[in-house]
Amino acid sequence: MLLGVIWYKTFKVQSFLSTTLNSDQSFLSTQISLVINPQPHRDRMEHLLGLLRIRVQRGTNLAVRDVRSSDPYVVIKMGKQKLKTRVVKKSVNPEWNEDLTLSISDSSLPIHIAVYDKDTFSLDDKMGDAEFKIGPFLEAIRMRLEGVANGTVASRVQPSRENCLAEESSIIYSDGHIIQNMTVRLRNVESGEVELQLQWIDIPGSRGL
Incomplete structure (x- = not known):
């Protein structure tokens, strides 16, 4: 009976994830494998x-790494998780206008962003990096704003x-969600900024917030 309940809850989470995380196949495949072994799944959900x-929107005035331009992509890391754009x-x-989704168990960990120039016959060139934490964003979510006007600044x-x-x-507050728009300035490079949008x-x- 217990296994049946755990399997049912796992199936419900899977249905939710399959419609929410289309952009992150590696995360989905990990979650699907947990249906077979529900105990690790239950332990992970208790900490999640x-x-x-993270919507990676665009880059501005990035560094030139080829003859006159670059072939940039973004890598986002948090703890052991690593995701990248096209x-x-x-x-x-x-x-880019591309969504990358991280699972959050420890909100104190920083999120690291790095931009690279894709090369065919050599190692990809670095085009700068940045780092930020999501503490202020989560504090705004915990306010549980409801019934406020669209566009209200939390x-x-x-x-x-x-x-x-x-x-x-x-x-x-936008369309029933709390979002954060940010522009990060890249470090360790001549120039460059990346625009992002966060949504929980x-x-x-x-476990939830």
């Missing part, structure tokens, strides 16, 4: 806070040496 969807050919102002985050923000970042996703059966 939720999911963080490559945009021959552009220093690329438009919080603002100022640029500092710790967050790599290029300008003030607003955390706002609650998972049924997880």
Whole structure:
């Protein structure tokens, strides 16, 4: 009976994930494998806070790494998780508009962003990096704003040496969700910024916020 209940809850989570995380096949395949072995799944869900969807929107004034341009892509890391966007050919102002989704168990870990130039016959060239934490974003979510006007600003985050923000970042209520728009300035490179948008996703059966 217990296994039947666990399997049913696992199936419900899988149905939710299959419609939510189309952009992250590696995460989905890991979750699907847990249906066969429900005990590790239950342990993981007890520690999972939720999911963080990062929309990598665009890059601006990125460094030139080829003759006159670059073939940039973005890598996002948090703990042992690693995700990356597609490559945009021959552009220093690329438009990715791509969603990458991290599972969050320890919200104190920083999120690291790195941009690379894709090369065919040599190692990919570095095009700068940045780092930020999601503490202020999660604090705004815990406010549980309801019934407020669309576009209401829940919080603002100022640029500092710790967050790599290029300008003030607003955390706002939009269409029933709390989102954070941010522009990060890349370090260890001549120039370049990357625009991101954060959105939180609650998972049924997880510990939650």
